Amino acid sequence: MAxxxxxxxxxxxxxxxxxxxxxxxxxxxxxIQYWFLALLSVFVGMALSLYMRLRLAWPSGSxxxxxxxxxxxxxxxxxxxxxxxxxxxxxxTTAPQGGFGNYVLPIQIGAADMAFPFLNxxxxxxxxxxxxxxxAAFFVSGGAPTGGWTGYPPLSxxxxxxxxxxxxxxxxxxxxxxxxxxxxxLGSLNFITTTIDLRAKGMSLMRMPLTVxxxxxxxxxxxxxxxxxxxAGILLLMDRELGTSFFIPAGLVISEQVINHKGGSPLLWQxxxxxxxxxxxxxxxxxxxxxxxxxxxxxxxxxxxxxxxxVYAIVAIGALGFFVWGHHMFISGLSPYSGLIFSMxxxxxxxxxxxxxxxxxxTLWGGQIxxxxxxxxxxGFVSLFVSGGLSGPFLGQSSLDLYLHDTYFVxxxxxxxxxVAAIFGMFAGTVYWFPKMFGRMMNETLGKIHFWITFVGVxxxxxxxxxxxxxxxxxxxADTTAVDYLAALQPVHxxxxxxxxxxxxxQLFFVINFFWSxxxxxxxxxxxxxxxxxxxxxxxPPPHDNFGGRTPVVYRGPYEYSVPGASQDYIMQTTPxxxxxxxx
Amino acid sequence: xxxxxxxxxxxxxxxxxxxxxxxxxxxPPYISEYGAAYDSHFKLTLxxxxxxxxxxxxxxxxxxxxxxxxxxxxxxxxxNTAMEVLWTSATGVVFVGLAILGAHIWAQAHFEQPxxxxxxxxxxxxxxxxxxxxxGPDGQFGRTKPELMKESSGNALGLDPEDPxxxxxxxxxxxxxxxxxxxxxxxxxxxxxxxxxxxxxRLKQDAVPGMETRLHxxxxxxxxxxxxxSELCGLGHYQMRSFLQVxxxxxxxxxxxxxxxxx
Numbered sequence: 001m002a003x004x005x006x007x008x009x010x011x012x013x014x015x016x017x018x019x020x021x022x023x024x025x026x027x028x029x030x031x032i033q034y035w036f037l038a039l040l041s042v043f044v045g046m047a048l049s050l051y052m053r054l055r056l057a058w059p060s061g062s063x064x065x066x067x068x069x070x071x072x073x074x075x076x077x078x079x080x081x082x083x084x085x086x087x088x089x090x091x092x093t094t095a096p097q098g099g100f101g102n103y104v105l106p107i108q109i110g111a112a113d114m115a116f117p118f119l120n121x122x123x124x125x126x127x128x129x130x131x132x133x134x135x136a137a138f139f140v141s142g143g144a145p146t147g148g149w150t151g152y153p154p155l156s157x158x159x160x161x162x163x164x165x166x167x168x169x170x171x172x173x174x175x176x177x178x179x180x181x182x183x184x185x186l187g188s189l190n191f192i193t194t195t196i197d198l199r200a201k202g203m204s205l206m207r208m209p210l211t212v213x214x215x216x217x218x219x220x221x222x223x224x225x226x227x228x229x230x231x232a233g234i235l236l237l238m239d240r241e242l243g244t245s246f247f248i249p250a251g252l253v254i255s256e257q258v259i260n261h262k263g264g265s266p267l268l269w270q271x272x273x274x275x276x277x278x279x280x281x282x283x284x285x286x287x288x289x290x291x292x293x294x295x296x297x298x299x300x301x302x303x304x305x306x307x308x309x310x311v312y313a314i315v316a317i318g319a320l321g322f323f324v325w326g327h328h329m330f331i332s333g334l335s336p337y338s339g340l341i342f343s344m345x346x347x348x349x350x351x352x353x354x355x356x357x358x359x360x361x362x363t364l365w366g367g368q369i370x371x372x373x374x375x376x377x378x379x380g381f382v383s384l385f386v387s388g389g390l391s392g393p394f395l396g397q398s399s400l401d402l403y404l405h406d407t408y409f410v411x412x413x414x415x416x417x418x419x420v421a422a423i424f425g426m427f428a429g430t431v432y433w434f435p436k437m438f439g440r441m442m443n444e445t446l447g448k449i450h451f452w453i454t455f456v457g458v459x460x461x462x463x464x465x466x467x468x469x470x471x472x473x474x475x476x477x478a479d480t481t482a483v484d485y486l487a488a489l490q491p492v493h494x495x496x497x498x499x500x501x502x503x504x505x506x507q508l509f510f511v512i513n514f515f516w517s518x519x520x521x522x523x524x525x526x527x528x529x530x531x532x533x534x535x536x537x538x539x540x541p542p543p544h545d546n547f548g549g550r551t552p553v554v555y556r557g558p559y560e561y562s563v564p565g566a567s568q569d570y571i572m573q574t575t576p577x578x579x580x581x582x583x584x
Numbered sequence: 585x586x587x588x589x590x591x592x593x594x595x596x597x598x599x600x601x602x603x604x605x606x607x608x609x610x611x612p613p614y615i616s617e618y619g620a621a622y623d624s625h626f627k628l629t630l631x632x633x634x635x636x637x638x639x640x641x642x643x644x645x646x647x648x649x650x651x652x653x654x655x656x657x658x659x660x661x662x663x664n665t666a667m668e669v670l671w672t673s674a675t676g677v678v679f680v681g682l683a684i685l686g687a688h689i690w691a692q693a694h695f696e697q698p699x700x701x702x703x704x705x706x707x708x709x710x711x712x713x714x715x716x717x718x719x720g721p722d723g724q725f726g727r728t729k730p731e732l733m734k735e736s737s738g739n740a741l742g743l744d745p746e747d748p749x750x751x752x753x754x755x756x757x758x759x760x761x762x763x764x765x766x767x768x769x770x771x772x773x774x775x776x777x778x779x780x781x782x783x784x785x786r787l788k789q790d791a792v793p794g795m796e797t798r799l800h801x802x803x804x805x806x807x808x809x810x811x812x813x814s815e816l817c818g819l820g821h822y823q824m825r826s827f828l829q830v831x832x833x834x835x836x837x838x839x840x841x842x843x844x845x846x847x
Contacts, residue, residue, distance in 0.1 A: 383641060
């Protein structure tokens with residue numbers, strides 16, 4: 001470990017706009033490119049959810065840009081499918097890992113760049129291609145896909161006969177996630193190699209910032225899970241285009257037509273998909289946990305509580321995450337004996353999540369908390385993670401899932417935990433590293449306005465979904481008009497939609513703050529938050545090779561705040577012991 | 585800022601918990617044999633998780649307020665192994681304990697074999713309707729053929745007229761069952777995945793094409809209950825609804841006779 005980092009520092013800064021900012025091999029530029037892709041995607045995804053909320057609250061209304069008259073149910077389903085797909089892949093997987101991970105990881109471990117800069121550039125451009133393909137699905141004949149982000153066959157496998165959106169739109173959906181999987185595989189190889197090989201002298205595994213740990217474990221999850229998704233996607237594509245029958249059983253009759261396939265299993269897709277899909281939840285949330293740990297420690301001016309336990313919890317979540325996919329399939333026709341086993345393992349995975357929560361509270365305990373905006377978002381993350389996480393033990397029990405499965409209770413659960421908690425992690429990361437990335441500070445007032453409206457708003461949106469879930473409201477319903485008992489729940493839909501409109505509008509504060517600060521924010525110093533990790537030892541923004549030809553040496557763990565006897569309340573990882581003593 | 589944040593977290597917590605107690609959103613009264621066990625286990629989980637939720641959020645609100653920056657120096661601690669061990673094992677016991685306590689409900693729904701005298705009912709999903717088949721007086725389901733499945737000619741399930749056992753099969757768009765008699769339900773699908781869900785039975789199961797999924801239940805209260813499709817099956821998913829009609833044994837026999845195919 002920890003050798004020869006300097007040898008990689010010799011690549012020269014590229015000249016010319018295109019090599020510098022477009023086809024760049026600099027991890028910092030690529031990180032920012034990923035971040036902007038996620039920003040664009042989150043606005044597309046949010047716009048789709050806005051239209052879904054409008055349809056749900058006012059089923060007979062007609063809405064701008066959506067044609068004359070009420071929105072059709074197939075339009076609703078394509079909004080739902082595209083919202084889920086764009087959010088899960090191009091936001092939740094793209095910003096926390098591709099964005100912040102790319103930008104920050106090499107600097108935090110003292111490397112000049114990623115291990116394979118060219119591969120890094122390729123992974124971004126592959127991901128971007130995947131984005132163009134999914135966006136193209138909006139414009140093809142037959143419309144955008146309607147099979148949900150989970151794309152269950154046979155609905156997704158038999159083509160146009162299964163309904164609108166099941167033609168070219170569905171094909172592009174599969175192609176897009178396959179391309180995305182390739183991009184993620186390239187990226188994860190790079191992250192793993194970089195973390196293992198390019199750490200600076202003294203940066204032992206147990207001195208790595210928890211952010212690095214989460215990006216590292218997330219990369220391993222991506223490598224193992226996206227490979228399976230890629231394979232599953234190719235098989236599904238073959239069922240559609242080449243007449244194979246991996247997922248299509250014999251004897252299907254659709255619209256009175258017998259489908260000429262036999263021998264496939266719809267459950268096979270579910271196994272393959274969720275073998276990816278469950279680790280994907282942790283791919284989305286782990287980096288947010290890392291950012292939260294980093295920020296809580298920095299702004300509470302205290303070492304992280306139980307660093308080792310945090311590392312073990314990250315690794316445990318990653319490992320257990322591969323043994324729980326069956327809890328998405330309790331009522332699918334999976335063997336009930338498997339269901340019981342999956343249920344037990346699923347409840348076990350709550351333990352490392354609880355460890356993290358306790359340790360965050362332990363970190364704050366006895367601190368001197370500074371309420372700058374990164375800290376507000378990080379505290380928001382903890383609250384939302386608790387709220388979203390605690391509905392897990394309901395759904396993870398196969399017995400309770402007999403009723404709750406595929407109700408709005410599930411929608412509430414995963415939106416709070418992997419949706420908005422993860423997004424609060426991104427807000428926190430953005431405000432925290434913005435000075436490093438762009439050399440300027442973001443505006444605190446706009447940031448606080450954005451935090452307050454968003455924090456209260458997401459609770460107003462997602463907490464009521466638990467209630468209508470308990471009342472038995474199935475998810476993926478275009479409206480509540482066709483089932484009698486759902487009519488009583490319609491006022492709740494209206495409330496949620498109003499909360500959503502306000503919360504979505506409040507995101508403008510974030511965007512305005514971002515772009516205003518990019519040009520007008522006050523200049524940032526090298527270490528504006530008085531933090532201890534390596535990215536705060538270099539100029540804001542850092543030079544092309546990060547450390548200006550220096551080779552950093554690491555002397556201590558990442559969270560040495562308020563060390564008794566030290567003159568300052570923080571000691572950089574690169575400060576030698578002699579310097580600390582000298583300061584007394 | 586600290587006080588405001590602590591108050592907002594506390595208010596969100598209390599309001600959220602209060603709203604969980606609103607009767608309008610509760611599950612409807614149960615009518616299945618394990619309904620009581622289901623409801624009491626749901627309640628146990630709700631209370632347990634509610635306590636954890638309350639203390640975690642209130643703990644967060646407390647530390648946020650109590651340890652706001654007041655110009656002093658923060659405590660220096662890297663953690664406490666005894667506490668780590670304590671809360672790791674405590675959450676482990678609580679979470680896995682819940683799963684173990686609830687396992688018998690799952691077992692009752694899925695592990696017990698149906699009684700031999702259970703009424704066998706076959707339920708087929710298709711885009712966007714259900715068809716329910718009863719074996720008729722001969723007690724046997726007749727052969728079905730995919731190429732004969734044509735609603736337009738009145739044979740939605742493709743009953744094969746050449747098979748004598750199919751002649752007396754009764755096919756209906758709703759599922760009627762006698763009260764207090766066990767029903768063995770065989771779920772099938774013609775096209776894509778659908779889902780059979782009856783809130784009052786506390787029971788949900790996918791109907792997967794190519795598979796016969798068997799489950800059983802006993803409905804204990806006469807009435808009419810909605811069956812909304814609960815697996816995305818296409819554009820009419822939200823309209824795919826049937827009914828579970830629970831009848832007295834006499835009414836049920838009469839209903840079967842009335843709807844029997846002409847001989």
